[in-house]
Amino acid sequence: MLGYYLDLAVRSLKRSPGLTALMILIVGFGVAASMTSYSVFRAVSGDPIPWKSSRLFVPQIDIWGPKGHSDGSSGNEPPEALDYTDAVALMRDHRGKYQSAMYRVSPSVVPPDPHMHPINVGGHAVYSEFFSMLDVPFQFGGAWGADSDAQHASVVVINSKLNQKLFGGANSVGKTVNIDSKDYRVVGVLDNWNPKPTFFDVVNTGGFTTGQEDVFLPFTRAIDVGMGNDGNTNCAEVPTGSGFVGLQQSSCVWIAYMVQLDDKAAVSAYKDYLDGYFRDQKASGRFNWALNNRLRDLPAWLESEHVVPSDTKISLLVALGLLIACLVNTAGLLLAKFLRRSSEIGVRRALGAPRMAIYVQFLVEAGTVGLSGGLLGLLLTWVGIHGVSWVLPKEIASLARVDLSLLALTLAIAVLATMLAGLYPTFRASRVQPALQLKTN
Amino acid sequence: MSLPPMIAALRKHKAGVVLIALQIALTLAIVCNAVFIIYARIQNVQRRTGLDETNLFLVTQQWVGAPSGDSPADLEKLDTMLREDLNALGSMPGVESVTPVNSVPLFPSSWNGSESLKPGTDMRAGNARTTFYFGDEQLLKTFGLHLVAGRNFTAADVAHKALRDSSEPNVIIVTKPLADKLFPQGDALGKAIYLDGSNTPSTIVGEVERLQVPSVGSWASSFVWNSTIAPLRMNSNFSRYAVRTKPGRLEAVMRAVPSKLYAVNAMRVLDDDSVKSFKDIRAEAYRADIGMAVLMGVICLILLAVTAAGIVGLTSFWVGQRHRQIGVRRALGARKIDILHYFQMENLMIAGGGALVGIVLAVALNRVLMSKFEMQSMPAYYVLAGLAVVVALGQIAVFVPARRASNVPPVVATRSV
Numbered sequence: 001m002l003g004y005y006l007d008l009a010v011r012s013l014k015r016s017p018g019l020t021a022l023m024i025l026i027v028g029f030g031v032a033a034s035m036t037s038y039s040v041f042r043a044v045s046g047d048p049i050p051w052k053s054s055r056l057f058v059p060q061i062d063i064w065g066p067k068g069h070s071d072g073s074s075g076n077e078p079p080e081a082l083d084y085t086d087a088v089a090l091m092r093d094h095r096g097k098y099q100s101a102m103y104r105v106s107p108s109v110v111p112p113d114p115h116m117h118p119i120n121v122g123g124h125a126v127y128s129e130f131f132s133m134l135d136v137p138f139q140f141g142g143a144w145g146a147d148s149d150a151q152h153a154s155v156v157v158i159n160s161k162l163n164q165k166l167f168g169g170a171n172s173v174g175k176t177v178n179i180d181s182k183d184y185r186v187v188g189v190l191d192n193w194n195p196k197p198t199f200f201d202v203v204n205t206g207g208f209t210t211g212q213e214d215v216f217l218p219f220t221r222a223i224d225v226g227m228g229n230d231g232n233t234n235c236a237e238v239p240t241g242s243g244f245v246g247l248q249q250s251s252c253v254w255i256a257y258m259v260q261l262d263d264k265a266a267v268s269a270y271k272d273y274l275d276g277y278f279r280d281q282k283a284s285g286r287f288n289w290a291l292n293n294r295l296r297d298l299p300a301w302l303e304s305e306h307v308v309p310s311d312t313k314i315s316l317l318v319a320l321g322l323l324i325a326c327l328v329n330t331a332g333l334l335l336a337k338f339l340r341r342s343s344e345i346g347v348r349r350a351l352g353a354p355r356m357a358i359y360v361q362f363l364v365e366a367g368t369v370g371l372s373g374g375l376l377g378l379l380l381t382w383v384g385i386h387g388v389s390w391v392l393p394k395e396i397a398s399l400a401r402v403d404l405s406l407l408a409l410t411l412a413i414a415v416l417a418t419m420l421a422g423l424y425p426t427f428r429a430s431r432v433q434p435a436l437q438l439k440t441n
Numbered sequence: 442m443s444l445p446p447m448i449a450a451l452r453k454h455k456a457g458v459v460l461i462a463l464q465i466a467l468t469l470a471i472v473c474n475a476v477f478i479i480y481a482r483i484q485n486v487q488r489r490t491g492l493d494e495t496n497l498f499l500v501t502q503q504w505v506g507a508p509s510g511d512s513p514a515d516l517e518k519l520d521t522m523l524r525e526d527l528n529a530l531g532s533m534p535g536v537e538s539v540t541p542v543n544s545v546p547l548f549p550s551s552w553n554g555s556e557s558l559k560p561g562t563d564m565r566a567g568n569a570r571t572t573f574y575f576g577d578e579q580l581l582k583t584f585g586l587h588l589v590a591g592r593n594f595t596a597a598d599v600a601h602k603a604l605r606d607s608s609e610p611n612v613i614i615v616t617k618p619l620a621d622k623l624f625p626q627g628d629a630l631g632k633a634i635y636l637d638g639s640n641t642p643s644t645i646v647g648e649v650e651r652l653q654v655p656s657v658g659s660w661a662s663s664f665v666w667n668s669t670i671a672p673l674r675m676n677s678n679f680s681r682y683a684v685r686t687k688p689g690r691l692e693a694v695m696r697a698v699p700s701k702l703y704a705v706n707a708m709r710v711l712d713d714d715s716v717k718s719f720k721d722i723r724a725e726a727y728r729a730d731i732g733m734a735v736l737m738g739v740i741c742l743i744l745l746a747v748t749a750a751g752i753v754g755l756t757s758f759w760v761g762q763r764h765r766q767i768g769v770r771r772a773l774g775a776r777k778i779d780i781l782h783y784f785q786m787e788n789l790m791i792a793g794g795g796a797l798v799g800i801v802l803a804v805a806l807n808r809v810l811m812s813k814f815e816m817q818s819m820p821a822y823y824v825l826a827g828l829a830v831v832v833a834l835g836q837i838a839v840f841v842p843a844r845r846a847s848n849v850p851p852v853v854a855t856r857s858v
Contacts, residue, residue: 019754022750022754025750026747026750026751029743029747030743030747033739033740033743037736067563067564067565068565069565106503108503108504108505108709108710110505110708117703117707117710117711118505118708118709118710119710119712120503120710120712180505180506180678181505181506226509226511228509228604228677228678235564236563236564236565237563237564237638238564238607238637238638238639239605239607240607242511242603242605242606242607243509243510243511243603243605243606244509244511244605245511246605246607247605309729310813310814310815311729311732311733313813313814314478314733314810314814315733315736315737317809317810318471318474318475318737318740319740321467321470321471321806322471322740322743322744322747324467325464325467325468325471325744325747325748326747328460328463328464328467329460329464329747329748329750329751331460332457332460332461332464332751332754332755333751333754333755335456335457335460336457336754336755336758336759337758340758340761340762388732388736391728391731391732391735391736392728392729392732392736393728393729393732394728424456428456
């Protein structure tokens with residue numbers, strides 16, 4: 001029966017090629033515009049570590065109090081990052097399963113090949129647990145151990161791209177890399193790990209950057225050698241000491257922090273610990289304002305940091321509006337098309353076709369339009385995604401891509417939406433009075 | 442022509458009428474807001490930075506194995522390296538002037554703080570927020586700024602300090618908007634102010650007409666013209682230089698920069714992004730804004746085309762359906778123009794009704810965007826212009842089917858379908 005209806009649908013659509021083409025075009029453009037925006041939105045709003053994001057937390061301590069809010073820009077939020085004193089204290093107390101303080105560095109690397117000029121690399125100074133906390137994949141070797149943190153060891157983890165550049169992609173574990181004129185021993189090579197957004201340090205990277213994470217070295221070592229931070233430094237008062245040491249002694253915030261807490265009990269225990277830490281500091285005279293800590297899990301943290309650009313959300317909203325407008329349009333055209341065939345419906349009903357049959361027939365026709373529109377939409381979505389990479393910022397455009405699930409979704413939305421648009425016209429068609437139609441003709 | 446029969450006829454096609462009206466309402470709401478977004482972005486992009494942007498480029502480089510600059514001896518060494526680079530760049534043929542800088546307008550790196558009329562206030566309180574540019578006596582010339590009061594820095598004013606040294610400069614030059622904010626009487630010249638809650642005064646010796654802050658983000662929109670220039674060479678393991686070339690020499694000089702600097706000292710990092718023309722800096726800074734404007738423009742065009750096509754389609758159907766009635770009207774003496782006017786009038790009523798709903802939707806969408814995305818309130822004339830556009834669109838779209846209707850011959854009335 002379905003085959004017959006499909007045949008009827010195709011015949012009917014062929015009979016008014018102009019109207020059919022119009023509907024297909026409208027559905028195609030509507031679906032393509034919204035799928036293009038959605039592909040960008042999906043790329044920037046996805047969970048960067050879905051299997052673990054609800055167990056990763058970012059602690060915030062209000063170390064500035066009223067001073068930090070006097071320019072009115074931050075509401076009542078505590079600083080987004082930690083100062084050196086508190087970051088180190090939290091690491092020392094070690095209350096989470098895994099945790100790491102981290103700051104962004106941008107050192108130079110001198111390649112072993114004397115003909116090559118020095119290159120600049122990006123990366124982070126982290127603690128050893130960073131790698132297990134974030135399930136970082138390795139191609140060769142692995143993370144350094146906790147003992148290396150304690151010994152402030154000169155070890156480094158490099159990414160596969162830097163490994164390719166320096167060692168031609170061979171297993172370089174045990175080899176030496178010259179970073180900022182000091183030698184570091186390679187302990188691990190990452191296996192193509194470049195999460196977007198750079199969720200572990202949103203504060204210093206802004207989430208989406210074209211920057212690479214080429215090197216990871218021990219936090220303690222980076223501090224020892226005075227490797228300056230490359231990210232943001234925010235202060236509520238000017239540091240009294242000078243230099244990188246002065247920064248470490250100041251209340252300026254520049255260190256990102258993440259902790260893994262596996263269950264509710266662990267979360268509330270950590271929250272208590274954080275609050276206790278604040279109260280202890282307050283008792284010792286460091287603060288004279290009320291407790292104002294935060295402990296957000298990763299999704300909530302990314303939300304509060306507005307990692308998804310608002311442009312992307314606005315585009316999605318507007319494109320959805322366009323899709324709805326296209327569907328309203330299609331509904332109008334289908335209505336016209338179906339009601340024009342009132343006499344045909346009358347004949348079918350008079351010959352004994354139940355209402356249900358009319359329903360199925362016209363929904364199949366709407367679905368056929370939807371499917372054709374969807375196929376056109378696929379093509380246009382592909383064009384659209386390549387088009388936006390022209391106009392959007394590189395760090396975002398490069399993330400939007402066509403994949404199987406996007407293709408399937410495009411088709412499904414086109415068919416379902418068109419059938420939805422066809423529901424009312426179909427309903428009207430099924431209500432056609434056979435007697436009336438037969439009489440007037 | 443009387444309206445009651447027309448309304449009576451429309452009541453026979455309730456669903457079609459509602460769908461067209463709804464379509465027009467949605468179109469109005471989306472197009473108004475999209476055009477408003479486009480306008481805001483274009484306005485952003487068209488702001489003048491205050492620089493003479495032609496023949497200007499920026500060099501960013503990093504020394505390998507440079508001292509940290511925290512001890513006095515290290516600091517002197519870093520400053521010597523910096524001055525060697527400045528001399529090398531300044532001596533290149535085709536170079537007009539060169540200055541060390543921490544940033545330039547539209548470049549994604551900035552140094553921001555506050556200024557206060559009193560010493561020792563909270564760093565984040567102060568009388569005005571500002572961005573800081575650090576450079577030497579060549580900065581004004583290299584940037585191409587207009588000095589409107591006071592004097593430029595002299596070589597004797599220029600000091601040098603480490604990146605994280607928090608001491609403040611003795612003299613500064615500020616932009617006119619900043620001077621007027623701090624001293625509304627217009628007597629800023631020669632006055633002392635306090636930077637970042639400091640206790641040591643800095644004296645305003647000059648005012649420049651205009652100089653934009655580096656950041657184009659919304660967080661900096663409250664102090665976008667508040668810039669302060671301090672006569673400082675900032676010493677660190679990296680440095681930036683702004684270079685102005687003679688007209689027509691920009692590309693040649695930019696190409697020659699890496700080898701010139703490597704010849705001074707090869708232990709440094711210069712990569713693809715190290716030498717950048719101001720034109721490229723501008724393009725990158727506003728890429729998101731321009732992209733958004735293009736995207737909204739495309740969506741508007743699609744939407745208007747779809748709506749027009751929908752009106753053509755549905756009106757054509759109605760014309761076909763009423764073929765006989767039109768014939769009867771013509772046979773009873775209606776002129777062609779009456780039939781044309783009938784369909785145009787009908788469309789005007791539907792479009793007008795839809796547009797009224799659309800105005801409400803447009804304002805509602807604008808409120809949503811305002812509350813969630815820091816958008817501005819849309820002025821009323823956008824909605825009115827949108828109204829005019831959708832009504833005109835309706836009239837244009839209806840013209841072809843309406844003319845076809847007017848060409849129905851009266852003889853149709855005598856035929857059976």
